[in-house]
Amino acid sequence: MSAPRSAAARVRELRKQIEHHNYRYYVLDDPEISDAEYDRLMQELKALEAQHPDLITPDSPTQRVGAAPVSELEEVVHTTPMLSLENAFDEEDVIAFDRRIRERLETEQPIEYAAEPKLDGLAVSFRYERGRLVLAATRGDGTRGENVTHNVRTIKAVPIELRGKPPELLEVRGEVFMPIAGFKAMNERALAKGERTFVNPRNAAAGSLRQLDPRLAATRPFDVFFYAIGETRGWTLPARHTEALEQLREWGLKISPLIRTVQGASGCLEYYSDMAARRATLPYEIDGVVYKVNRYVQQRELGYVARAPRWAIAHKFPAHEEHTIVRGVEFQVGRTGALTPVARLEPVFVGGVTVSNATLHNMDEVRRKDVRIGDTVVIRRAGDVIPEVVKVIVDRRPKNAKVVELPAHCPVCGADVEREEGEAVARCTGGLFCPAQRKESLRHFASRRALDIDGLGSKIIDQLVERGMVQSPADLYALTEEQFASLERMGEKSAANLVASLERSKSTTLPRFLYALGIRDVGEATAAALAEHFGSLESLQEATEEEIQQTPDVGPVVAAHVRHFFDQEHNRDVIAALRAHGVHWPAMKRKRANGEGPLAGKTFVLTGTLDAMSRDEASERIAALGGKVSGSVSKKTSYVVVGAEPGSKLKKAQELGVELLDEQGFLALLRDS
DNA sequence: GATCCTCGAGTTCT
């Protein structure tokens, strides 16, 4: 039975009203009717639709939750990449940013910036075709994200249909986040039901948005601010970014009320302190502010470095610091026997995660900071990840606080601990008799950049050593599938896989093999240099200390370590056993004559993630063309290759005026060389 | 002898 005309008219009328009130409530934050009245409209619409199912359309406000669960999140390629932003951590960075912009634009005039809070949520791209939401995708790596349309449709602050006269195609970018109050309420509900809770609003938003079932997302207190424009068709952009945002607001897209236009670096810094002061009172979390050159003409002139625009920067608030108590200090034993003091902390929530350990590096550091057991300390997760003990609050030191002493004996094997004159690190003298050193050596041997044995994780190595099944790396190759399968957390399938990856690892290269041996002070670069210089393991093994020193970048200290390593019978036996098990490598290719190759004499530094290849691949490509890859930026660096989410090396390069290459430029260079 | 440039080693949490 088809619905009567009157019902159809009423349904249309109701939908229009509901959309209007959604706009008043979510976008303008200025509702005209009470929540109860709104609910009544919604109920009436639901009732009518239930009576006349043929009137239900996918963009009805009742259908936001209606979509069926998806089986997996589909990959979406962004037509225009979603950018990442460079970071500023202090005033100087902002002033330098503003100076660079004026230099590039060749102007003395103060630049007009659009300043906005930087929300701690999830960047999402929304695609509207003829005013209808057709696709919502997460940022992902900037080029490819995930299709989350089914969940985004449940967010009431995101219009399903735009108001007024939107263009034929409008792709907008926005930040999806959870307001603090909604987050807390959600956690309390979860707690009451015995479900798992989220540690912070950001994680909650990220986790919820990637749910497969939209009914779950519908219960989550999402909100959104739109802040950028992607691809468009049928819209002539106004002259300024802020004007474009005004237009978005008229189409029903929610814009942060805190966006301002400011003049020059001083205007930016004023805005920053203003937001820092208001931060605590905002209903959502912000981790900084963003400045964008407001005029599109200027933006276009400035252009991009990799996937970061030159015309915008994120000015971050200082890392959060928290107080906690040092419950103890334990000493970990590394591969080389190095004893590292680690503070065991009363777990504390800092910058989004719970921290319970923090390295103290070495005894000098412990003394410098004068950390004692029982002390209250300040913990920081500076900009990045690794927790750090900033300082001790001496006023809060209890009477019985215990001074940290370097143990005289290794906590693992009981051997003597020695500290060389003038060295910062203390070492266990147990050598490979020390289970800790044996485990760490095996881990190193199996690591990706060494023999790359997949499936041989820490837990497995621990068991192999503790059960005495493995003494040296050579023993690994003698083990059978059945023996591996006898370990805990190891099924038949994993055991078979492990045996297969051991088999695969036998085919390696001389530099990898030398690196895997774990000779003190011989890392990847030195291993490669030695392999190159000697060409074969035999000639290196027979070389005198003086001859070893002839290798570029190898001096007396490293040469002595190498010689000492090969002088030990045990080490020679292990190498022989490994080769007997079939570990082999191709003869070294003839060394490229010095200064040969199109990139000879050029030094590259890589930062951030590249799309087309991994960092390792990029290094290999550069080396194959005669170039060098280094880990840190200096005046001698020829190029810094900037991928997505670059680290501090980008900043260093800008300070030193080193030439930057984005991925396109880098690929072009490889192609043309 | 001083300074700069690199490399090596160790580390946190999800």
Add this chain to the structure above:
DNA sequence: CTCGAGGATC
């Protein structure tokens, strides 16, 4: 990523 220290360079 950061710190410490080895090696090269002036």
